[in-house]
Amino acid sequence: MPRRPTMTNASAPLTREVEAMDERGRLSTISIPAERALTVYVDKRELVTLMTLGSAPEALTLGYLRNQRLVRSLDEIESITVDWDVEAVAVKTTGGIADIEERTSKKVVTTGCGQGSVFGGLMDDIDRTTLSPDARLRQSVLYRIVDTVRTVQSIYKQAGSVHGCALFSGEGELLYFIEDVGRHNAVDSIAGRMWLDGLAGDDKVFYTTGRLTSEMVIKGAQMGIPFLLSRSGTTQMGHMVADRLGMALLARCTGKHFLALTGKDRLVMEPHLADVLRVA
């Protein structure tokens, strides 16, 4: 278990109420999710501004640096200090980030929600990534996961307009559930939490409410996770990258239904379970 950096535990309201008028002119009050700027400073140098719900700013910052390959291990981080009053997070590293200027200069605007800017060189790492070859997922565990996500308390149920990401153990226990206005912030936040808790991805299952675009697949691979589940679909590049990695991509996961698109051999099929009546 690596040494944890010193961190704040900053919180801010995650929803706010606004007045809405419907098709009959009736007024009501609805909740909408927060969306706020968080400007990341690394060793006093401005790096990026993330637009976020704000539910896990420290883990988001850490996971962002991890998934952007700007930080290779938790030991490189001295402290993470979030201050919502100035919408900023100050990251102090132990040794600085080598040639950060050069490494953050290349922009890729991805199809992903929320975490749109992936700095260059990220794709290069993919071919060096290997996912645990023996990891398998039972259909019964898949169903347990889908049902857990269905019943979890969420900002989405209250205010809509957020994406949820969750990490599950190989047995289908919920480890983390994080929502954000951008699903890429949610996956980065989970990457940060995994580091803080010393969790490896090797036998884990990642669930997202959003689409399995190339960037989501790449992030999953960076975290070493062999199973990616979504209630939504995928794209050609997401499919191609997952296929190349031997990652199990499962789309359209709702109720008893799913579509296994890549890494099908990682799935332990129990087709009789598909006949069991859905939980109401």
Place this chain on the structure above:
Amino acid sequence: MPRRPTMTNASAPLTREVEAMDERGRLSTISIPAERALTVYVDKRELVTLMTLGSAPEALTLGYLRNQRLVRSLDEIESITVDWDVEAVAVKTTGGIADIEERTSKKVVTTGCGQGSVFGGLMDDIDRTTLSPDARLRQSVLYRIVDTVRTVQSIYKQAGSVHGCALFSGEGELLYFIEDVGRHNAVDSIAGRMWLDGLAGDDKVFYTTGRLTSEMVIKGAQMGIPFLLSRSGTTQMGHMVADRLGMALLARCTGKHFLALTGKDRLVMEPHLADVLRVA
């Protein structure tokens, strides 16, 4: 009508078929949307790589430069040349882009899908933006728009996992409908088309299948469009910016239902229409 730049009309397959296995182990072939890289070179200098469906690469490139405020008028563009073989688009400007280095150095990772990286200074323009104060939208026109989107032929119906954006006249005629793996590419493509056709936003209605996040609202404002419709919801910052601009934000537009959140006075209510039976 301004002079049009010389442009290619590059096309590429928008979907591909992959094999899927369902919960009973049955194999089928499904379509998924393309997702490809398009690296933008401005006067031979690499600017950014966009991940896109690829349905309107020239308009996307133009709209991207417009919405990033890198180009202020169509006359600044000499030519736009897309070559899918090298996944690149070459933009030739008439006079170059002043201090492009400096203006593209600041990164904001937004909550938006697809067009996640907004270069700095964009928010600064917002307070200088004024939307046509007299523009109004009749409830009957709103319903015409929602029904048109419902029935339009789309990649979404065929392959899912794409966002659609559409531009309508004040009378509810469909002007453009563009889909992309990221909705921000779709809105940028529409911005490009508007420039090419010399269309102003002043009385137009913008529809998106995606959420009305701050970036979508900002882009709509840049295009001078007073009406933003979505079948989805909004976020706190999207709501705040629209409210400040007096832009009409209409969320949850489906069938006869909608929620007017800001700029309600721009709506000409015809509540009796809400009682008319929905189109099956």
